[in-house]
Amino acid sequence: MxxxxxxxxxxxxxxxLPGLxxxxxxxxxxxxxxxxALLLTPLSDLMQTVAATARECLNCGNVGxxxxxxICTSEKRANGELCVVEDVADLWAMERSGVFKGRYHVLGGTLSALDAIGPQELRIPRLIDRVATEAISEVILALNATIDGQTTAHYIADQLDGQVTLTSLAQGVPIGGELDYLDDGTITAAMRARKSL
Amino acid sequence: MxxxxxxxxxxxxxxxLPGLxxxxxxxxxxxxxxxxALLLTPLSDLMQTVAATARECLNCGNVGxxxxxxICTSEKRANGELCVVEDVADLWAMERSGVFKGRYHVLGGTLSALDAIGPQELRIPRLIDRVATEAISEVILALNATIDGQTTAHYIADQLDGQVTLTSLAQGVPIGGELDYLDDGTITAAMRARKSL
Known part of the structure; x- marks a missing residue:
């Protein structure tokens, strides 16, 4: 070089960097x-600012x-719904959809025996704490539809059983999806959860 | 958000950024x-340094x-060969291959009537100047095998005709390439330039 x-x-x-x-x-x-002048210097300055100011929300784990x-400070979002996600990226994805008006709880990963990640490594104790102390009526488990994600959802459901309404995201055919390209698991889930028209 | x-x-x-x-x-x-701490701050610092120090070589247009x-100051590379490339990225690609031991000249683009890019917008006058004043025996036109690249190569060849030996990169089947996946133009070029074994 x-x-x-x-x-x-x-x-x-x-x-x-991921993606590069x-x-x-x-x-x-x-x-x-x-x-x-137009890009490198401003980008560097902005990175400096973000490095100095970015932090995880002490309550939910969101980055701000x-x-x-x-979201945690907004009174408008205190509607009793708490959406549990694995990662900040998932929270951002939910926010872009604009469909959810409640608050979030970011776990920071999933349980994984292989990687020795137990409940203490995630924000699970804090979640149990929030459910006990905040006025939460429904916990929506919006974890990824992967094995680790679903294992984690089951663990959390066990912990919170009886204390609060528990729901999870619907599984089925994605919008714009073609049956031909979907895996068997998705088709099975969509068929089992079929709705009357 | x-x-x-x-x-x-x-x-x-x-x-x-390109690619993102x-x-x-x-x-x-x-x-x-x-x-x-590990990535964002050092990256920002490094960007600041590069923004302050990076510049184009006044002689060849390389970034340093x-x-x-x-390359322009190294006496070892004064072997009389001058490799003309469109872009600094092309220069870096040539350097990674390690095959070329001479010096470079980066045009900074290709001639393009559509985008109103003439010889004055590129580093072509400086190239003609270098051929006239430096001890250059061969100019290798390593321009991209695109229409604009080849048009530019022809223009430069016209300008330097008779002053110096002019060569261009060989065209043919890329190493590891399968005939089945190659376009007609490449196969035609490879066939025309076939060599005896």
């Missing part, structure tokens, strides 16, 4: 260098710039 | 925030941290 060490290091570090590899990192860095996030 | 403005802005800016879209930018930013790049 003819580029000097800082540029090489920058490429190497960018290549570690060595090739796309090189392209991104060249793009940044070409537009350094306050100790307690906007 | 529940994340606050700086985080949103960072996602938006990251999404503008809104979804992968969100994933990357969450990853960066999770590892802010000096006014004249390592």
């Amino acid at each position: 003819s580029s000097t060490r800082d540029i090489d290091n920058l490429i190497e570090m960018m290549a570690k 590899g060595p090739r796309s990192a090189r392209r991104a860095v060249l793009h940044l260098i070409r537009k350094r 710039t306050e100790d307690v996030c906007d | 529940s994340s606050t403005r700086d985080i949103d802005n960072l996602i938006e800016m990251m999404a503008k 879209g809104p979804r992968s930018a969100r994933r990357a930013v969450l990853h960066l925030i999770r590892k802010r 941290t000096e006014d004249v790049c390592d």
